[in-house]
Amino acid sequence: MLANNVIPETPPALLSYYRQLDELVSRRLQDLQALPFPGNPAAGEAILQLRPESPSLEEQGFVPHEPEDLAANFLMISRVLAANAPTDPLALALDTALARGEFAPEFWRESMTDLEEKLLQWAGTHQLDGDALVQLAHWAATPRRRWAAQHYRGALKGLVTNERRRCPICGREADFALLNEREHGRRYLICIHCDLSWAFKRMGCSFCDNKDFDLLSYLIPEQSPGYKIYCCDKCRGYLKTFDQREDVPRLADRHLLEYANTLFLDLLAVNQGYLPR
Numbered sequence: 178m179l180a181n182n183v184i185p186e187t188p189p190a191l192l193s194y195y196r197q198l199d200e201l202v203s204r205r206l207q208d209l210q211a212l213p214f215p216g217n218p219a220a221g222e223a224i225l226q227l228r229p230e231s232p233s234l235e236e237q238g239f240v241p242h243e244p245e246d247l248a249a250n251f252l253m254i255s256r257v258l259a260a261n262a263p264t265d266p267l268a269l270a271l272d273t274a275l276a277r278g279e280f281a282p283e284f285w286r287e288s289m290t291d292l293e294e295k296l297l298q299w300a301g302t303h304q305l306d307g308d309a310l311v312q313l314a315h316w317a318a319t320p321r322r323r324w325a326a327q328h329y330r331g332a333l334k335g336l337v338t339n340e341r342r343r344c345p346i347c348g349r350e351a352d353f354a355l356l357n358e359r360e361h362g363r364r365y366l367i368c369i370h371c372d373l374s375w376a377f378k379r380m381g382c383s384f385c386d387n388k389d390f391d392l393l394s395y396l397i398p399e400q401s402p403g404y405k406i407y408c409c410d411k412c413r414g415y416l417k418t419f420d421q422r423e424d425v426p427r428l429a430d431r432h433l434l435e436y437a438n439t440l441f442l443d444l445l446a447v448n449q450g451y452l453p454r
């Protein structure tokens with residue numbers, strides 16, 4: 178148990194950024210929901226075939242990719258960043274680049290994997306934080322991922338494996354986990370991009386698959402009843418975990434907001450020497 182006085186405070190601008198991001202993504206998702214989902218009859222079989230290491234549905238082409246939409250979302254997300262971090266070098270550089278039309282729809286034609294490469298290169302040329310830039314592109318893809326997740330959610334409930342460490346929709350690592358009270362604490366991993374949870378075995382690190390008990394532990398912060406931080410001393414990863422069996426209310430209905438409201442736990446884990454997410 179960690180004492181109260183070591184709980185760090187989340188910077189207000191960071192919280193505000195995530196809240197505005199959540200509003201924006203929810204609004205863009207609503208726009209999409211007014212349209213028919215471009216379903217693919219092969220998706221059902223692809224979901225049945227998903228194994229721990231197989232490519233995500235997005236990597237297999239089952240998440241609609243729309244360059245115009247990505248460009249529009251990226252512009253709006255850059256503005257949210259600039260509003261909350263006006264002196265951030267990435268926000269300033271994006272403001273100039275967007276005004277020059279550098280991130281027009283043509284930029285976004287490739288797959289997300291290729292786009293990541295392109296964005297890292299762009300950031301390198303401009304001596305900016307490439308990971309932060311790639312993250313903005315992932316947020317831009319988020320409304321369509323959530324749309325796909327809603328469409329495939331029913332089929333994904335029948336996922337045959339409980340060893341899949343990456344999100345079945347977007348292929349990213351889990352953002353946090355929960356232990357379900359109705360299923361004797363069965364563990365679910367959660368992707369805040371896709372707003373999706375999927376069953377995962379109780380023991381083992383969801384980042385490196387380490388199963389050595391001596392290298393797995395957890396922190397229980399006194400100020401956040403219900404929350405634990407699972408830590409892996411092999412990869413130095415950590416996973417915020419909400420235990421629904423504890424008699425405490427959930428922090429938020431929306432995963433992205435819940436993630437933002439518990440950012441102090443991330444700061445805490447990093448202060449303890451675990452790697453920032």
Ligand SMILES: [Zn+2]
Binds near residue numbers: 349368
């Ligand atoms: Zn995802």
Ligand SMILES: [Zn+2]
Binds near residue numbers: 383384387409410413
């Ligand atoms: Zn690990």
